[in-house]
Amino acid sequence: MLKLSLLFILTSTIYSYTTEDMLKSVIVGKIAKFIKWENDDGNDFIITIYKSRRSKMFFEKVYKNRKIQDRRVQIKLAQTVDEIGKSHILYIPNIGNREVDEVLRSTASKNILTVGDSKGFAERGGVIQLYFASRKIKFKINYETSKEQRVKISSTLLRISKVIKG
Amino acid sequence: MRFIVLLPALLFGLDSSSLLDESLEELLEIESELKVDIGSRDGAKEISDSLFPVDVITAEEISRTGLSTLPDILRYFIPSFNSPETHIADGTDHVRAFTLRGMSPNQILILVNGKRVHTSSLLHMNGTIGKGNSNVDLEMIPLEAISRIEILRDGSAAQYGSDAISGAINIKLKGAYQTSFVTTSYGKRIVGDGEVKYGGGFIAIPLSYDGFANLSFSARNSERTDRSGFDKRLEIPQKTTQVGLPQTENYTFSGNIEVNRDFTYYTNFISSYRNSEANVFFRLPDSTRTLFPNGFLPITKAEIENHHFTFGIKESRNNLKWDLSNTSGYSSFLFDIENTINFSLGEESPIKFNVGNFTFFQNSTNFDLQKQLDSLSLAGGLEFRHENYKIEAGDIESSTGTGSEGFRGFKERNGREDHRNSYAIYLNSTFKLSEDTTLEGAGRFEEYADFGSTENFKLAFGNKLSDSLLFRTSVSTGFKAPSLAQKNYSHISTFSDTETGNLVVKGTAKSDSPVAKIFREKDLDSEKSEHITTGILFSPTQNLNFNLDFFYTKVRDRILLSGDLLPKTEAQKKVFEENTLSYIRIFTNSGNTETHGIDFKADFKHEFESGSRIDFRTWYSYAKTNLLSNHYSGTEEQKDRIERGQPKHSLRLLGNFETGDSDITLNLSRYGSYYQMIGENSYKFEADWTLDTNYRYKFTEDFSFSFGGINVFDNHPNKWDGLSGNFYGFDGVKPYSRFSPYGYSGAFYYIKAEMRL
Numbered sequence: 001m002l003k004l005s006l007l008f009i010l011t012s013t014i015y016s017y018t019t020e021d022m023l024k025s026v027i028v029g030k031i032a033k034f035i036k037w038e039n040d041d042g043n044d045f046i047i048t049i050y051k052s053r054r055s056k057m058f059f060e061k062v063y064k065n066r067k068i069q070d071r072r073v074q075i076k077l078a079q080t081v082d083e084i085g086k087s088h089i090l091y092i093p094n095i096g097n098r099e100v101d102e103v104l105r106s107t108a109s110k111n112i113l114t115v116g117d118s119k120g121f122a123e124r125g126g127v128i129q130l131y132f133a134s135r136k137i138k139f140k141i142n143y144e145t146s147k148e149q150r151v152k153i154s155s156t157l158l159r160i161s162k163v164i165k166g
Numbered sequence: 167m168r169f170i171v172l173l174p175a176l177l178f179g180l181d182s183s184s185l186l187d188e189s190l191e192e193l194l195e196i197e198s199e200l201k202v203d204i205g206s207r208d209g210a211k212e213i214s215d216s217l218f219p220v221d222v223i224t225a226e227e228i229s230r231t232g233l234s235t236l237p238d239i240l241r242y243f244i245p246s247f248n249s250p251e252t253h254i255a256d257g258t259d260h261v262r263a264f265t266l267r268g269m270s271p272n273q274i275l276i277l278v279n280g281k282r283v284h285t286s287s288l289l290h291m292n293g294t295i296g297k298g299n300s301n302v303d304l305e306m307i308p309l310e311a312i313s314r315i316e317i318l319r320d321g322s323a324a325q326y327g328s329d330a331i332s333g334a335i336n337i338k339l340k341g342a343y344q345t346s347f348v349t350t351s352y353g354k355r356i357v358g359d360g361e362v363k364y365g366g367g368f369i370a371i372p373l374s375y376d377g378f379a380n381l382s383f384s385a386r387n388s389e390r391t392d393r394s395g396f397d398k399r400l401e402i403p404q405k406t407t408q409v410g411l412p413q414t415e416n417y418t419f420s421g422n423i424e425v426n427r428d429f430t431y432y433t434n435f436i437s438s439y440r441n442s443e444a445n446v447f448f449r450l451p452d453s454t455r456t457l458f459p460n461g462f463l464p465i466t467k468a469e470i471e472n473h474h475f476t477f478g479i480k481e482s483r484n485n486l487k488w489d490l491s492n493t494s495g496y497s498s499f500l501f502d503i504e505n506t507i508n509f510s511l512g513e514e515s516p517i518k519f520n521v522g523n524f525t526f527f528q529n530s531t532n533f534d535l536q537k538q539l540d541s542l543s544l545a546g547g548l549e550f551r552h553e554n555y556k557i558e559a560g561d562i563e564s565s566t567g568t569g570s571e572g573f574r575g576f577k578e579r580n581g582r583e584d585h586r587n588s589y590a591i592y593l594n595s596t597f598k599l600s601e602d603t604t605l606e607g608a609g610r611f612e613e614y615a616d617f618g619s620t621e622n623f624k625l626a627f628g629n630k631l632s633d634s635l636l637f638r639t640s641v642s643t644g645f646k647a648p649s650l651a652q653k654n655y656s657h658i659s660t661f662s663d664t665e666t667g668n669l670v671v672k673g674t675a676k677s678d679s680p681v682a683k684i685f686r687e688k689d690l691d692s693e694k695s696e697h698i699t700t701g702i703l704f705s706p707t708q709n710l711n712f713n714l715d716f717f718y719t720k721v722r723d724r725i726l727l728s729g730d731l732l733p734k735t736e737a738q739k740k741v742f743e744e745n746t747l748s749y750i751r752i753f754t755n756s757g758n759t760e761t762h763g764i765d766f767k768a769d770f771k772h773e774f775e776s777g778s779r780i781d782f783r784t785w786y787s788y789a790k791t792n793l794l795s796n797h798y799s800g801t802e803e804q805k806d807r808i809e810r811g812q813p814k815h816s817l818r819l820l821g822n823f824e825t826g827d828s829d830i831t832l833n834l835s836r837y838g839s840y841y842q843m844i845g846e847n848s849y850k851f852e853a854d855w856t857l858d859t860n861y862r863y864k865f866t867e868d869f870s871f872s873f874g875g876i877n878v879f880d881n882h883p884n885k886w887d888g889l890s891g892n893f894y895g896f897d898g899v900k901p902y903s904r905f906s907p908y909g910y911s912g913a914f915y916y917i918k919a920e921m922r923l
Contacts, residue, residue, distance in 0.1 A: 018185065018708070019212050020198045026185040027193055034190075051485065053540055066186055096482030097375075098428050119342065120375025120426045131376070133343035135197040160194065 023137050024130050025058040028091060028115055031128065031139070032068045034157035037088060038150035039111045045071040048078050048087040050103060055093050081106040092116040092126065100124055111150045122164055127151060140164055200224070203280055204316040204336040206606065207325065207594040208536055208543035209487075217606055217626040217638045218322075219701055219715040219765060223315040225340070230822060230831045232860050232874045232916045234351065234364045234386055235416075236304040237262050240335075241907075242833060242858065244317060245816030246765065246787035248295065249304075251909040253409045254900065255292040256573055257501060259444035260412060260468035261303050263296035267319065267717070268789035268812050269332035269761055270724075271301035273646055273693075277326070277336040278307070279422075279434060281476050284495025287526035287555065288470075289651040291674065291727075293803070295811055295905055298727035298753065300526075300651050303497065306438035306472035308418040310349065310368040311382035313340040319765060321697030321719060323644030324608045324624035327549070327590055331644050331695045331721065332761075339422040339434055342378045344370035346923040351872075353916025356880050360391040360411060360911055369923075375426035386416040390443070391911040393882075395901040399450055399892050406448035407463060407899045410911055413443040432491075433477040440470040446572040447893065449506075456513045464506035464572030471498045489534040498525045503564070503573050510567020519564035522576030526651065527554040541598040549592070554585040555650030565659065574659040582676065584654045588614040588647070602630035608642075616653070617691050620645045636703040644695040648725055652753045653677045653690055670748035672730065682752040684741045685731055691755050694722045701765075713767040723755035729801040757796045759808065763789035778825035785818045806843040811905050813838030815853070827865070831874075833858040835908070842903040844886075844894045851883050851903050868922040873915075880913035 028047065045068040049056040056077045063073040078084040081103055090112045092103055100118050104125045107114060114126045122129035122140040127149055129140040139161040146153050185193065201210040205218045213220055223243050233239050237249040249264035263271045271290070276283040286303040290296045316336040323330045348367040354360055366384035373379060391410030396403035420436040444466050451461040478491030500523045507515040534547035557580060559565070564575025592610040599605055608624040624642035631637055658673035675682045677690045701715030730749035733739040742750075768784045793800075793808050815838035822831045839853045860874035883906040885896035893899050902910035 018196050018198055019214075020201065022185060023193065023196060023198055026188075027190075029186065030190045030193060062186065094482065095485070096487075097426060097430070098481070099483050101428075119377070119430075123375050131343065132198060135200070137194060137196070137198070138343075160191075 020132060020137075021055070021058045022062070024117060025055070025062045027130065027137055028059070028089060029063060029066075029068050029073075031115075031157060032089065032113075034154040035113055036152040037111055037113070038152075040088070043071070044074045045069055046074045046076060046085075046087045047089045047091060048076045048084055050078050050084070050090060050092045051095055052093040053077065055091060059091070084112075087112050089113045089115055092118070092121070094118040097124070100126070109148055109150070113149065113151045114145075128161075138162065200314070202316045202336075203338065204277070204318045204334060205320070205322070205325075206596060207534070207545035207547075207608075208538070208596050214636065214703060214705065214711075215604075215628075217604060217628040218640060219319040219699065219713060221317040221319070221767070223317070225313055228309055228312060229920065230829065230860050230862065230872075231833075231858070232351065232353070232872060232876065232918055234309065234362060234384075236307050236309065237264055239309065240264070240304070240315070242835075243818065243820070245785050245818045245835075246319075246763070246789055248812050248907050250295050250905050250907055251411055251911070252292075252294050252904045253411075253444070254407070254446055255290075255294045255904060256446075256466065257288045257468065257499065258290045258292050258294045258296075259466065260414075260440075260442040260470060261286045261288045261301075261499070262305070263290050263294060263299070263301055264304065265295060265812060266317075266332040266335075267761065267763060267787070268791045268814070269719070269721075270299050271296035272299040272329060272649060273331035273721075274301070275322070275326050275328075275330035275334040276302040276304070277334060278436065278474060279339055279476065280336060281491065281493040281532070282326070282495075282528075282530055283474055284472075284497055284526060284528040285649065286470075286472070286499065287497040287524035287651065288499045289524075289649075289655050291655070291657070293807070295807065297804075297807070298652070298725065300649055303438075303470065303472050305416055305440065306418060306474070307337055307436055308366060308382045308384040308420050310347075310366045310384060311339050311380070311420045311422065311436070313338045319715065319717065320640060320699045321642045321644045321695055322624070323646075323695070324610050324622040324642050325592065325594060327592075327610060327612060328645060328647040328692070331646055331693070331697075331719065339420070340368065340370070340380055341422065341424065342372070342376050344368070344378070344380060346370045347920055348923065349918065349920040351916050351918035353914055354389075355391055355911055356913040356915065359389060360914065361389040362914075362916070363387045373425060377425045378423065380422045382418070382420045384416075384418045386414070388412075388414045388416070393902060393910050393912075394899050395897060397448055397892070397899055398897065406461070408445050409900050409902070411909070414440055416440040429479050429481045431477075431479050433475075435476070436472070436474040438470075438472045440468075442468045442470065447899065449571055457507050457515065457517065462505055462507070462571075464570075465504045466573060467502040467504060469498075469500040469502075472496070485538045487534075487536040489532070491532050491534075493530045493532070495528045496525070499523065501560070501573075503570050506571045508563055508566060508568065508570050510569075511563060516561070516563050519561045519570040519575055521560035521564045521570060521573050522580070523558040523560075524651070525554075525556045525558075528552070543596040544593075545595070546591070546593040549590040551588045551590075552585065553588075553650055554583070555654055556583040557581055557654060557656075569659055574657075576657055577659075580656045580658065582654045582656070584650050586615045586650065588612060604628045612645075614647055614692075617648065617689065620692055620694075634705045637701075638703070639700040640697070642697045644697060646693040646695070646725075648677075648690040648692060648753070652725055655753075658747070658750075671746050672749040672751075674727070674751045674753075677753050681741050681745055681747060681750050684738050685728075685750075685752055686754050688755070690725065690753055691723055693724050693755070696720045709771045711769050713765065715765045716762075717764075718760070718762045720758075720760045722758050724757035724759050725753055725755055726757045726796060726800060726804065728752050728754055728756065729804070754797075756800060757808075758794040759791055760794060761789060761791040763787065776825070778823070780824075781820075781822045783818070783820040785820070787816045788814060790814050802846075803843040806841055806848050807905075810841040810848065813840050813853070813907055816907075827863055829862050831858075831860040837907045840903075840905055840907065842905050844889060844891075847889070849886050849889055849903070851906065854881055854883060854908070856881050856908050870920050872918040872920075875916070876914040877908065878913055878915075881908075882912055883908075883910055
C-alpha cells in the first residue's frame, strides 16, 4: 500500500496548487529563450519589475542561483517610469489601464520586451500578455509592437501564442 | 528522471524554482491553483492563502453532475448545505428554502460577482425548515453563466453586512476567454414521473482589450412527482393528494459584460421567470355541494419573477483601486389557488382565486477603495441600500368568510407597503507581519432607518507553520437585520374550530400592530452573532491537501415566530376584543442559539503519465444547533425543528476518473438522521446513503454526451416510525417527512448532450 501511495506521488505531474504568480514568474524566464534583442550586450539578464514588490519577491525566489540564456539574472524594481533602466524584460503587473499606457509610452522603441498581465495589455501596445483561461496560462503577442521594440520572437513561440495585430 | 527532479517539490511543498525544469509546453498544461474573491476585500487569493475556510465548485465540476438547479448543485457538493424538497407547504413548495451548517435560510448571504443578491419576497410560513424566514431564490441563476461558486464557511457580516452569519456564497460569473456552448438534458424518476426537460446555452462575445459580452439562458420543465399514500378517509382508500416535487417551468436569462478602456465599465444581469404548481390536501366528497360533490384537490400556483442588475465603473491606478457600482434586485411572487371553493360563498363561489402577491425590491450603491502598500492592504467603502416590500391582498372572495379552501387569501388589512434605507461604512485591512504570518481586521458600521445602528468586527490570523501547513483562526461579530417581510407580514383569517365548531380568528400579526406590541415591549430588532473559527490547511504533497476547521456561532435575539399566543393580561384581552382575535402569532427576537461543528475535507488529485486523471474528495461536516432559550411561547415543535430537524452529520465522497475521451464521476453521500415532530411526539428518520453517477464521453473536442443518475439505488427515507394517521403517518397521505435532506422522490436518471460552438 505504501509503495502504491509512493508510486502515485512519484508519478504525479504538477497538477494543482501551483499559483498564478508562480507560473507567471517562471514563464517569463522561459519565453526569454525564444527572444532575441537587437542591442543585447551579453551581460547579465535583467528583468525589471514595475511597482510590484510582491512580483519582485516571486521573481527573486524563482531565479535565485538560476540562469536565463546562460547568464546571471538580475531582478530590479522600478517604482516610476524614470527608474526603468536598461532591461531585457520589463514586467508590468496589473496596475490599471491608464498607468499601463503611460509605462508603455515611456518604453516605446527601447529594445525592451514588455510583458504584462492586465486585460488588453497586448492591444494597448505591450509585446506579450499573459492571461489565464481555464486556469492554464496562455500568451497574446502583439507582433507589430515586438518589431517596434526591436525584439525578435521565434516562430516556436508565435505558434503557441495568440498573435494580434498592433 | 523528471520524477526525481520533481520529488522534493512534491513531497515537501511548493518550490517555484523547480518549475523552471519543466518545458514551456508542460508549463502551459499546468492548472493553476484556484483563486477566490470571497473572504477579503483585497483581491482574489489562492485558497491555500485564505485565512478563512473557503470552498470552490467549478463550472467543470457542475457540468459533471447532470443536475439542473443551483440548490441541487450545492447539496451535491457541500455536506452542510441543506435544501429539503417540501410538499403541501404553501409558498415554500415553490421557492426552496436552504441552510448552511444547520442554521437558518436568512443567515446566509448570497453574492453574485461580490454584490448582494436580493432575497425572495416569499416568507416561509409553513412548518418547514426555515419557517419564518426568507431566502434567495437560487433557481433564478442559470448554471451556464457560472464560472465558479465560492463558499465561505465563516461569519462575515463585518465584511459584507447583514445575513452573513452561517456563511456567504459568491457566484462568480464567467468572464473573459470563454467558449460558447449549448446543452440539453432529459431525465425522469425511476418510477416514470418527475420528467425534467432542460435546455441551456452560453454565448461568449469577445470585445476589444479583453472585454467580453457573455449571455446565458436556460429553460427547464419539471414534471411533478407523487409519493403519496392512500387517503384512508375515503370508504375505499385511494390516492387523492399529490405529495412530491411541484410542476415547474423555469426560464432564466443572464448577461455579464465588461468593457475595458481607460476605465473598466461592467454590468451583469440575471432575470428569471418561473411558474410552479403544487397542491394542498384533498377535500373530501360532499353530495350536498353543487360544486365538487366528489371532492377536490386545491392547486396552489405561483408566478415567480426575479431580476438582478448590476452596473459599475472601476479603475486601478498607483496601487489604488476604486469601484463604484449599483445593484438592484426585484422579486415578485404571485400566489393563486385553483380547483377550490370558498364554502362561505356557496354556489356563487369562484373556483379560482388570487390569494395575494408579494414583491421585494432592493437597491445597493457601493463605493469601494483598496490601496496596496508594501505589506499592508487597506480597503474600505460606503454602501447605501434601499429596500421596499409590498404585500397585496388577494381577491376579496379568497378571504371572505372562511376563505378559499386550501389557502385563505390575504385581506385588505394584511396588505401593506414598507420601505427602509440603510447605509454602511466599512474597513478591511490585511497586514503581512512576515512572509508566513498574516493578520486581517475588518470593521463595519451600519445604520438602519428602522432598528438603528450596529457595529461589527472581525479579526483573523494566519500563520504558515511550514510550506505545507497553514494555521488560521478568526473571531468576529455579526448581525442579521429583521427583514421587511418579517416586519410587515400579517395573515389573519377566520377558521372553524374542528372541536367546537366555533369560528376563531387567528394568524400572524404585523410586528408593529397593537396586538403585537401588547406582547412585545420592543420593536423587532436585529439578530446579533459571535463567531469563532479555527482550523488548519495541510498540504503534504502538491496533489494532496487536508482542511480541518472548527466553528462556534452564538446568535442572540434570533427572530422567531411565536406559537399561538392567548391574551392573559387585561390589556391584552382588551386589544384582542377590539380586533376580534382568538389567537395570534408574532415575530419576536426571542431565541438565543448556539451552533458548533467541524468540517474535515481531504482532496487528492493525481495525473498519470498516460494523461489520465483522478480527483477524489472526502468532506465530512458536523453541525449542531442548540436553542438556549426561547420566550414568547416558543413551541416544542419549533425547538425540535431548530435543534433536530436537520442532519448533524453529513458526508460526501466524490470521485472523478478521466481517461482519454471518457470520464466517470461517483458521489457517495451520507445524510445523518433527523427528526420531525407531529403533535406531542418527535419521530426519527434514519441516516441514509445515496449514490450519484455520471459518465461522459467526448465524441469530439466540441461534442460530449453524458448519462447518469442521482440516487441511483433509489433510496427513500424511512416512513414515519410508529405514527399512523390520515395525513401524517406511515399509512397516511404523507408517508415521508418533508425535512428529508435528499428528498423522497427516488432515483432520477438522465441523458445529457453538450456542444461547443
